[in-house]
Amino acid sequence: MKKLALLCWLMVTVLLTSCSANLDEYDKSTPSFDLFGYFDGQSRAWGMVQDYTDKQTRRFVVDIIGEVDGDTLTLTEDFxxxxxxxxxxxxxxxxLEDGSYEGTADDIIGVATGQTVGNALRWQYDFELEVxxxxxxxxxxxxxxxxxxxxxxxxxxxxxFGQEVGTITLFFQK
Structure with missing residues (x-):
């Protein structure tokens, strides 16, 4: 019985964690997302972190300075x-040549990857979180x-481990 319950839980977990929006769904959305164009210069963001219960655990402001040099964008984010x-x-x-992006930062593990379609950008990476x-x-x-x-x-x-443990919501202004 325990094995059956564990198997059911694993199947539900896989199904729920594999559901995600598809970036291609935004191909006709405007305005188009120009990552380098938007972040070249100064911008500011306001955000919050919520835990798995949706409780707000942190609030923050980020001042951002972006510098574009050819096919490289350097973003300095001060939180x-x-x-x-x-x-x-x-x-x-x-x-990159195919229009996608790769990024690195000190607290990012490995390389972040991103792609834009329409007005959307999906950016994925592993992060070393201190708690x-x-x-x-x-x-x-x-x-x-x-x-x-x-x-x-x-x-x-x-x-x-495939389970959502928190969310971050940010609003950016140029």
Whole structure:
């Protein structure tokens, strides 16, 4: 009986974690997502982190400076959290020949990958998350949506072992 219950749980987990939006669904959505064009120069974002129960656990503001040099975008992100903590992440993002993107940053494990279709960008990477003195590797699945010339929305699913353990919601303004 326990084996059957475990098998059912595993099947449901696989089905639920394999369901995700398809980037191609945004091919006719406008305005088109120009990653380098949007982030060249200064922008600001406001966001929050929620845990698996949807409880808000952190709020923050991010000041962003982007510099484009050919097929490379360098994003310097300065975070200020509601509790006074500050952090900085510097992304180096390369546009590949096929139009997709790869990026690196100090707290990112390996290489982030991204692709744009229509007004959407899907950006995926593994992240070293520090919580109460412990470090956890989690997977980030970022979906950014271009609203208009000056605004972006960003929804991020944070997963551990295929299970969503939190979300991040961000609003960007150019």
């Amino acid at each position: 200020i959290f509601h509790d006074g903590e500050t952090d900085q992440r510097i992304w180096t993002i390369k546009r 109460d003195g412990s470090s956890y590797t989690v997977a980030f699945d970022d979906w950014l949506y271009r609203q208009d010339e000056d605004h972006l929305f960003n929804l991020t699913s944070i997963r551990k």
